[in-house]
Amino acid sequence: MSAPGAARHVPPLGELLSTLGFARDEVPGAAGSPAAVLTAFVGSETFRWLRRWAVVAMVGIVTPLTVITAYADEMPPFHHLAVPLAVAIIVPAWVLELSGVRWPRLALIAATVLPNVWLTLIGHDNTNYLWLPLLVAWVGFSGTRVEGVAALVLASAVIALDVAVQARVVWAFVCYWTVGFLFAWFMGLALRRQVVLVAELRLLRDQTEQRARQVAVLEERQRLSRELHDSVTQALYGIALYAEAGGRALADGDLGPTATNLREIGETTQEALGEMRLLLFELRPPILQEYGLAAALRARLQAVEARSGLVTEFLSEGDKRLAPDAEQTLYRVAQEALNNVLKHAHAGRVSLRLALADGHATLEVADDGVGFEPSFGGASGFGLRGMRERTERVGGTLRIESAPGAGTRVHLEVPA
Amino acid sequence: MTAAHHPHLCVRRLLIADDRARTRRALSAVLATRAGFELIGEAADGEEALAAVERLRPDIVILDVRMPRLDGITAILQIKARWPHIRVVAHSLAEELRADALAAGADAFVPKGAPVHELFRALEPVGCDRAEADASLPSQYP
Numbered sequence: 050m051s052a053p054g055a056a057r058h059v060p061p062l063g064e065l066l067s068t069l070g071f072a073r074d075e076v077p078g079a080a081g082s083p084a085a086v087l088t089a090f091v092g093s094e095t096f097r098w099l100r101r102w103a104v105v106a107m108v109g110i111v112t113p114l115t116v117i118t119a120y121a122d123e124m125p126p127f128h129h130l131a132v133p134l135a136v137a138i139i140v141p142a143w144v145l146e147l148s149g150v151r152w153p154r155l156a157l158i159a160a161t162v163l164p165n166v167w168l169t170l171i172g173h174d175n176t177n178y179l180w181l182p183l184l185v186a187w188v189g190f191s192g193t194r195v196e197g198v199a200a201l202v203l204a205s206a207v208i209a210l211d212v213a214v215q216a217r218v219v220w221a222f223v224c225y226w227t228v229g230f231l232f233a234w235f236m237g238l239a240l241r242r243q244v245v246l247v248a249e250l251r252l253l254r255d256q257t258e259q260r261a262r263q264v265a266v267l268e269e270r271q272r273l274s275r276e277l278h279d280s281v282t283q284a285l286y287g288i289a290l291y292a293e294a295g296g297r298a299l300a301d302g303d304l305g306p307t308a309t310n311l312r313e314i315g316e317t318t319q320e321a322l323g324e325m326r327l328l329l330f331e332l333r334p335p336i337l338q339e340y341g342l343a344a345a346l347r348a349r350l351q352a353v354e355a356r357s358g359l360v361t362e363f364l365s366e367g368d369k370r371l372a373p374d375a376e377q378t379l380y381r382v383a384q385e386a387l388n389n390v391l392k393h394a395h396a397g398r399v400s401l402r403l404a405l406a407d408g409h410a411t412l413e414v415a416d417d418g419v420g421f422e423p424s425f426g427g428a429s430g431f432g433l434r435g436m437r438e439r440t441e442r443v444g445g446t447l448r449i450e451s452a453p454g455a456g457t458r459v460h461l462e463v464p465a
Numbered sequence: 466m467t468a469a470h471h472p473h474l475c476v477r478r479l480l481i482a483d484d485r486a487r488t489r490r491a492l493s494a495v496l497a498t499r500a501g502f503e504l505i506g507e508a509a510d511g512e513e514a515l516a517a518v519e520r521l522r523p524d525i526v527i528l529d530v531r532m533p534r535l536d537g538i539t540a541i542l543q544i545k546a547r548w549p550h551i552r553v554v555a556h557s558l559a560e561e562l563r564a565d566a567l568a569a570g571a572d573a574f575v576p577k578g579a580p581v582h583e584l585f586r587a588l589e590p591v592g593c594d595r596a597e598a599d600a601s602l603p604s605q606y607p
Contacts, residue, residue, distance in 0.1 A: 278558050278559070279531075279558075282558055282577075282578070283485055283487075283488055283558065283577070284487070285578075286488065286491070286558070286577045286578050287485075287487045287488050287490075287491040288491075289578070290488075290491035290492060290494065290495045290581070291491050291494055291495075293495050293498075293581045294491070294494035294495045294497065294498050297495070297498035297499070298498055301498070306494065306497065306498075309494070310494060313487070313490065313491065313494070316487075317487055317491075320487070393533070
């Protein structure tokens with residue numbers, strides 16, 4: 050039953066509504082508390098739509114049923130007039146409603162309920178009462194408390210009228226329907242609670258995902274800041290020191306170190322430019338999101354090659370797109386592994402193999418550098434712990450094979 | 466001007482620990498312009514630094530706080546525990562680690578990027594008679 054007071058005040062909770070999975074309107078805003086979830090749900094366009102069509106379905110099922118049973122019984126002659134009259138009221142009312150014409154909700158309710166009550170009473174068949182518990186359950190689910198009480202009163206009144214019409218009280222009959230109505234009402238309330246719980250869970254899940262995204266953004270900023278700190282700033286500091294040394298030597302009239310200092314300044318500047326290019330590459334529009342993991346890794350490897358002169362090799366199998374989290378993880382771990390190659394490996398070659406298959410994705414970054422003792426794997430300088438944590442967050446595994454003088458192989462597998 | 470040019474000058478023997486080779490070279494280039502310091506060794510991480518200190522027994526260690534394998538803070542703790550007379554100057558871009566470095570026993574913290582005279586000032590009060598050092602080492606570069 051559509052509630053006449055359906056136009057409740059609803060805060061702009063578009064975000065929540067979209068998390069409900071069936072909202073139609075995108076409205077900016079947010080919600081957090083269960084009360085806000087409930088308010089948003091009850092006020093949502095989807096909820097109104099569901100409620101309206103449920104009533105339509107109910108009218109569509111119950112009215113013909115009532116009509117059939119009314120005709121099936123032996124009726125006084127005027128009933129043959131009453132049934133088409135009732136149908137002639139109910140059907141146009143809903144045609145009008147569904148055609149979008151705005152008219153009083155109360156009139157719609159009256160045009161639906163009253164003919165049904167009438168048909169029920171003249172039908173004298175208990176099956177006609179089917180629509181009453183449905184009405185009560187629906188109001189319990191979607192209506193206000195007042196509407197729920199009103200539906201119960203209406204149902205009780207119909208039963209009382211029936212008893213009055215039949216001029217005898219069958220207490221079992223009254224008890225049966227009373228229990229039925231109460232049960233239907235509580236079923237409606239329980240269903241409503243379930244729907245709200247699901248909405249809350251969805252909201253929590255989305256909030257958790259949003260927080261995870263925020264954390265990822267923050268981590269990325271910190272990583273870039275650390276990179277700037279460790280690479281470009283160090284290089285600039287080196288340049289400043291060489292300039293200082295050159296200036297002091299010249300002031301002493303010592304020209305000897307000048308050529309060396311100038312060469313170092315030039316090389317360090319080139320190094321800083323390379324670092325800067327790499328960092329700017331990371332700040333470019335998200336190639337990962339737009340073109341996928343293989344394209345992003347290939348571009349990254351090219352940037353590494355351009356910066357360092359390393360010989361690089363890229364092998365890719367499969368073109369399946371993965372979940373964003375998995376792609377992000379594979380990319381970041383590869384990035385960190387390549388950074389390690391640049392900083393620590395003193396390698397001549399680095400190869401990157403990516404295999405995207407149904408169910409899982411594997412990535413391997415291998416270099417022919419100096420390697421290291423894996424028992425030092427926890428060393429913060431190599432960022433291995435972060436790589437492992439990042440991998441485990443998406444349910445993947447990270448394996449590092451290395452030995453002094455034998456290069457390093459970082460193997461990563463994540464569920465797709 | 467280097468210590469080698471001043472045979473009678475007190476020379477402070479110095480070790481540089483920094484994970485970036487270019488930074489080590491740049492520091493040694495600057496130190497070479499100032500008489501009274503002799504660079505006796507370099508280290509690329511905390512463990513190398515400890516081993517070098519053990520082997521070379523420098524007067525001063527300039528030590529980056531963030532290094533792989535054994536970080537600078539731990540290295541400072543261990544150096545100061547075994548050789549408290551060695552002056553340790555923590556030198557890092559990570560200014561947020563200043564308090565940690567000093568708490569670990571560093572005698573001074575000089576942020577990377579600070580004017581070079583601050584670094585020299587942090588290195589000076591070691592190993593020589595102060596008056597002699599001051600008289601012999603006038604600042605030659607403003």
